[in-house]
Amino acid sequence: MTEHTEHTEQPENTEQPEPQTYSLSRYPETLAVVRLAAGAEIPLWAESSSVFSITATANETSLVCAGRSVPKKARHHKPFTAFCVDGALELTAVGVLVALLTPLAQAEIPVFTLSTFDTDWILVPTGMADKAEEAWRRSGHTVAPAVPA
Template sequence: MELKKLPYDLTVCKLTSIKDVNLENEFYFFSKTDEELSLVCKTEDTPLNTIEREDGWKGFRIQGVLDFSLIGILSKLSGILADNKIGIFAVSTFNTDYILVKKENFDKAMDILAKAGYRVI
Protein backbone atom coordinates (compact mmCIF):
# COMPACT_ATOMS: atom_id res chain seq x y z
CA MET A 1 0.00 0.00 0.00
CA GLU A 2 1.23 3.46 -0.89
CA LEU A 3 1.19 6.48 1.44
CA LYS A 4 1.65 9.97 0.02
CA LYS A 5 3.09 12.72 2.20
CA LEU A 6 1.28 16.04 2.05
CA PRO A 7 3.74 18.87 1.33
CA TYR A 8 2.35 21.45 3.76
CA ASP A 9 1.86 22.16 7.45
CA LEU A 10 -1.66 21.71 8.76
CA THR A 11 -3.82 23.23 11.48
CA VAL A 12 -6.80 21.74 13.31
CA CYS A 13 -9.25 24.32 14.68
CA LYS A 14 -12.76 25.09 15.92
CA LEU A 15 -14.84 27.81 14.28
CA THR A 16 -18.08 29.64 14.94
CA SER A 17 -18.92 29.72 11.21
CA ILE A 18 -17.39 29.02 7.82
CA LYS A 19 -17.86 32.57 6.52
CA ASP A 20 -14.16 33.43 6.87
CA VAL A 21 -12.94 30.27 5.16
CA ASN A 22 -11.94 30.66 1.53
CA LEU A 23 -13.76 27.78 -0.11
CA GLU A 24 -11.48 28.16 -3.15
CA ASN A 25 -8.49 26.88 -1.13
CA GLU A 26 -7.18 23.57 -2.44
CA PHE A 27 -7.19 21.62 0.83
CA TYR A 28 -9.54 21.64 3.80
CA PHE A 29 -11.91 19.41 5.77
CA PHE A 30 -15.00 20.61 7.60
CA SER A 31 -16.93 18.64 10.15
CA LYS A 32 -20.05 19.86 11.89
CA THR A 33 -21.97 18.22 14.69
CA ASP A 34 -24.49 19.44 17.22
CA GLU A 35 -21.52 20.38 19.44
CA GLU A 36 -18.90 21.92 17.17
CA LEU A 37 -17.67 23.08 13.79
CA SER A 38 -14.14 21.89 13.05
CA LEU A 39 -11.74 22.69 10.26
CA VAL A 40 -8.51 21.06 9.14
CA CYS A 41 -6.59 23.19 6.66
CA LYS A 42 -3.18 24.33 5.53
CA THR A 43 -1.73 26.43 8.32
CA GLU A 44 -1.28 29.36 5.94
CA ASP A 45 -5.04 29.25 5.16
CA THR A 46 -6.29 29.19 8.77
CA PRO A 47 -8.93 31.87 9.38
CA LEU A 48 -8.12 34.51 11.99
CA ASN A 49 -11.36 34.06 13.95
CA THR A 50 -10.89 30.56 15.35
CA ILE A 51 -12.25 29.59 18.77
CA GLU A 52 -9.34 27.21 19.31
CA ARG A 53 -6.54 26.08 17.06
CA GLU A 54 -3.68 23.66 17.13
CA ASP A 55 -0.87 24.16 14.66
CA GLY A 56 2.04 21.86 14.01
CA TRP A 57 0.48 18.95 12.12
CA LYS A 58 1.80 17.13 9.03
CA GLY A 59 -0.15 14.56 7.08
CA PHE A 60 -0.26 11.79 4.55
CA ARG A 61 -2.97 10.03 2.62
CA ILE A 62 -3.50 6.48 1.55
CA GLN A 63 -3.00 6.64 -2.21
CA GLY A 64 -5.78 5.54 -4.51
CA VAL A 65 -9.46 5.02 -4.06
CA LEU A 66 -10.36 2.69 -1.20
CA ASP A 67 -13.37 0.47 -1.71
CA PHE A 68 -15.86 0.59 1.17
CA SER A 69 -15.60 -3.19 1.52
CA LEU A 70 -11.95 -2.92 2.62
CA ILE A 71 -11.66 -3.43 6.35
CA GLY A 72 -8.98 -2.44 8.85
CA ILE A 73 -6.75 -0.17 6.78
CA LEU A 74 -6.98 2.82 9.11
CA SER A 75 -6.94 0.52 12.12
CA LYS A 76 -3.69 -1.14 11.04
CA LEU A 77 -1.93 2.17 10.33
CA SER A 78 -3.10 3.77 13.57
CA GLY A 79 -2.16 0.63 15.50
CA ILE A 80 1.40 0.66 14.17
CA LEU A 81 1.75 4.32 15.11
CA ALA A 82 0.13 3.80 18.53
CA ASP A 83 2.52 0.94 19.26
CA ASN A 84 5.30 3.47 18.69
CA LYS A 85 3.68 6.15 20.91
CA ILE A 86 2.64 8.38 17.99
CA GLY A 87 -0.82 9.89 18.24
CA ILE A 88 -2.91 10.64 15.16
CA PHE A 89 -5.75 12.79 13.92
CA ALA A 90 -7.61 10.93 11.14
CA VAL A 91 -9.94 12.30 8.49
CA SER A 92 -11.76 10.27 5.87
CA THR A 93 -13.18 11.26 2.52
CA PHE A 94 -15.30 9.29 0.09
CA ASN A 95 -12.15 8.04 -1.67
CA THR A 96 -9.54 7.56 1.03
CA ASP A 97 -8.20 8.27 4.51
CA TYR A 98 -5.84 10.99 5.69
CA ILE A 99 -3.71 10.68 8.81
CA LEU A 100 -2.18 13.67 10.57
CA VAL A 101 0.60 13.44 13.15
CA LYS A 102 2.36 16.16 15.06
CA LYS A 103 5.20 17.67 13.06
CA GLU A 104 7.89 16.55 15.50
CA ASN A 105 6.78 12.91 15.01
CA PHE A 106 6.22 12.98 11.26
CA ASP A 107 9.60 11.71 10.03
CA LYS A 108 9.61 8.98 12.68
CA ALA A 109 6.08 7.95 11.66
CA MET A 110 7.07 7.74 7.99
CA ASP A 111 10.15 5.65 8.83
CA ILE A 112 8.12 3.27 11.02
CA LEU A 113 5.47 2.80 8.35
CA ALA A 114 8.10 2.25 5.65
CA LYS A 115 9.72 -0.44 7.82
CA ALA A 116 6.26 -2.01 8.26
CA GLY A 117 6.06 -2.46 4.49
CA TYR A 118 4.23 0.65 3.34
CA ARG A 119 5.61 2.54 0.35
CA VAL A 120 6.01 6.20 1.32
CA ILE A 121 6.12 8.74 -1.52
Protein backbone atom coordinates in the same frame (compact mmCIF):
# COMPACT_ATOMS: atom_id res chain seq x y z
CA MET B 1 -19.86 -54.40 23.52
CA THR B 2 -19.68 -50.71 22.70
CA GLU B 3 -17.64 -49.59 19.87
CA HIS B 4 -15.19 -46.85 20.65
CA THR B 5 -13.98 -44.55 17.93
CA GLU B 6 -11.17 -42.20 18.51
CA HIS B 7 -11.58 -38.62 17.53
CA THR B 8 -8.40 -36.90 16.56
CA GLU B 9 -8.45 -33.16 16.42
CA GLN B 10 -7.04 -31.51 13.39
CA PRO B 11 -4.39 -28.96 14.22
CA GLU B 12 -5.71 -25.43 13.97
CA ASN B 13 -4.28 -23.20 11.33
CA THR B 14 -2.36 -20.77 13.49
CA GLU B 15 -0.78 -18.89 10.62
CA GLN B 16 -1.84 -15.30 10.55
CA PRO B 17 -2.54 -13.77 7.16
CA GLU B 18 0.06 -11.32 5.96
CA PRO B 19 -0.91 -7.84 7.14
CA GLN B 20 -2.18 -5.55 4.42
CA THR B 21 0.31 -2.88 3.41
CA TYR B 22 -0.40 0.48 1.82
CA SER B 23 1.32 3.24 -0.08
CA LEU B 24 1.01 6.72 1.37
CA SER B 25 1.77 10.19 0.05
CA ARG B 26 3.19 12.90 2.30
CA TYR B 27 1.95 16.42 1.65
CA PRO B 28 4.21 19.43 2.22
CA GLU B 29 1.72 21.95 3.61
CA THR B 30 1.47 22.82 7.28
CA LEU B 31 -2.08 22.15 8.42
CA ALA B 32 -4.17 23.16 11.40
CA VAL B 33 -7.13 21.52 13.11
CA VAL B 34 -9.52 24.23 14.26
CA ARG B 35 -12.55 24.02 16.53
CA LEU B 36 -15.45 26.36 15.90
CA ALA B 37 -18.82 26.62 17.62
CA ALA B 38 -21.71 24.47 16.47
CA GLY B 39 -23.27 25.97 13.34
CA ALA B 40 -20.44 28.47 12.86
CA GLU B 41 -19.84 29.89 9.42
CA ILE B 42 -16.55 29.03 7.80
CA PRO B 43 -14.23 32.00 8.36
CA LEU B 44 -12.53 33.74 5.46
CA TRP B 45 -9.09 32.90 6.83
CA ALA B 46 -9.76 29.15 6.50
CA GLU B 47 -7.65 28.57 3.42
CA SER B 48 -7.76 25.44 1.35
CA SER B 49 -4.74 23.16 1.04
CA SER B 50 -4.07 19.58 -0.05
CA VAL B 51 -6.85 18.59 2.31
CA PHE B 52 -9.60 20.95 3.43
CA SER B 53 -12.25 19.44 5.62
CA ILE B 54 -15.33 20.71 7.39
CA THR B 55 -17.01 18.38 9.85
CA ALA B 56 -20.09 19.65 11.63
CA THR B 57 -21.99 18.00 14.46
CA ALA B 58 -24.64 19.24 16.84
CA ASN B 59 -21.85 20.18 19.28
CA GLU B 60 -19.07 21.65 17.14
CA THR B 61 -17.68 22.45 13.75
CA SER B 62 -14.13 21.30 13.04
CA LEU B 63 -11.90 22.45 10.22
CA VAL B 64 -8.74 21.07 8.75
CA CYS B 65 -7.15 23.82 6.73
CA ALA B 66 -3.89 25.50 5.82
CA GLY B 67 -2.20 26.57 9.03
CA ARG B 68 -0.65 29.79 7.75
CA SER B 69 -3.68 32.07 8.27
CA VAL B 70 -5.27 30.66 11.41
CA PRO B 71 -5.48 33.49 13.97
CA LYS B 72 -3.72 32.92 17.28
CA LYS B 73 -7.01 33.53 19.13
CA ALA B 74 -8.77 30.68 17.30
CA ARG B 75 -8.96 27.42 19.21
CA HIS B 76 -6.62 25.21 17.19
CA HIS B 77 -3.70 22.82 17.06
CA LYS B 78 -0.89 23.02 14.54
CA PRO B 79 1.36 22.24 12.79
CA PHE B 80 0.21 18.97 11.26
CA THR B 81 1.53 17.06 8.26
CA ALA B 82 -0.93 15.09 6.14
CA PHE B 83 -0.43 11.61 4.72
CA CYS B 84 -2.94 10.19 2.27
CA VAL B 85 -3.48 6.53 1.41
CA ASP B 86 -2.80 6.28 -2.33
CA GLY B 87 -5.56 5.12 -4.64
CA ALA B 88 -9.24 4.69 -4.07
CA LEU B 89 -10.25 2.42 -1.20
CA GLU B 90 -13.48 0.46 -1.26
CA LEU B 91 -15.94 1.62 1.38
CA THR B 92 -16.25 -2.03 2.37
CA ALA B 93 -12.49 -2.37 3.06
CA VAL B 94 -11.78 -3.68 6.55
CA GLY B 95 -8.75 -2.91 8.70
CA VAL B 96 -7.18 -0.07 6.71
CA LEU B 97 -6.86 2.32 9.62
CA VAL B 98 -5.87 -0.46 12.01
CA ALA B 99 -2.98 -1.40 9.70
CA LEU B 100 -1.86 2.22 9.45
CA LEU B 101 -2.50 3.45 12.99
CA THR B 102 -1.07 0.49 14.92
CA PRO B 103 2.56 1.29 13.97
CA LEU B 104 1.98 4.93 14.96
CA ALA B 105 0.44 3.98 18.29
CA GLN B 106 3.40 1.69 18.99
CA ALA B 107 5.72 4.63 18.21
CA GLU B 108 3.59 6.89 20.47
CA ILE B 109 2.65 9.25 17.64
CA PRO B 110 -0.71 11.03 18.07
CA VAL B 111 -2.95 11.24 15.01
CA PHE B 112 -5.95 13.04 13.62
CA THR B 113 -7.73 11.05 10.93
CA LEU B 114 -10.13 11.93 8.16
CA SER B 115 -11.86 9.81 5.59
CA THR B 116 -13.25 10.84 2.25
CA PHE B 117 -15.31 8.81 -0.18
CA ASP B 118 -12.14 7.54 -1.86
CA THR B 119 -9.46 7.35 0.81
CA ASP B 120 -8.16 7.94 4.32
CA TRP B 121 -5.99 10.81 5.54
CA ILE B 122 -3.77 10.68 8.60
CA LEU B 123 -2.47 13.89 10.13
CA VAL B 124 0.46 13.76 12.52
CA PRO B 125 2.25 16.55 14.37
CA THR B 126 4.79 17.92 11.90
CA GLY B 127 7.69 17.33 14.32
CA MET B 128 6.83 13.60 14.28
CA ALA B 129 6.24 13.18 10.53
CA ASP B 130 9.65 11.61 9.86
CA LYS B 131 9.17 9.25 12.80
CA ALA B 132 5.74 8.28 11.37
CA GLU B 133 7.33 7.49 8.01
CA GLU B 134 9.92 5.27 9.73
CA ALA B 135 7.22 3.44 11.70
CA TRP B 136 5.22 2.78 8.53
CA ARG B 137 8.25 1.59 6.58
CA ARG B 138 9.18 -0.84 9.37
CA SER B 139 5.63 -2.23 9.04
CA GLY B 140 5.95 -2.74 5.28
CA HIS B 141 4.12 0.36 4.08
CA THR B 142 5.66 2.78 1.60
CA VAL B 143 5.72 6.56 1.85
CA ALA B 144 6.65 9.04 -0.87
CA PRO B 145 6.28 12.78 -1.38
CA ALA B 146 2.90 13.70 -2.82
CA VAL B 147 2.81 14.39 -6.53
CA PRO B 148 1.18 17.76 -7.21
CA ALA B 149 -2.20 17.43 -8.90
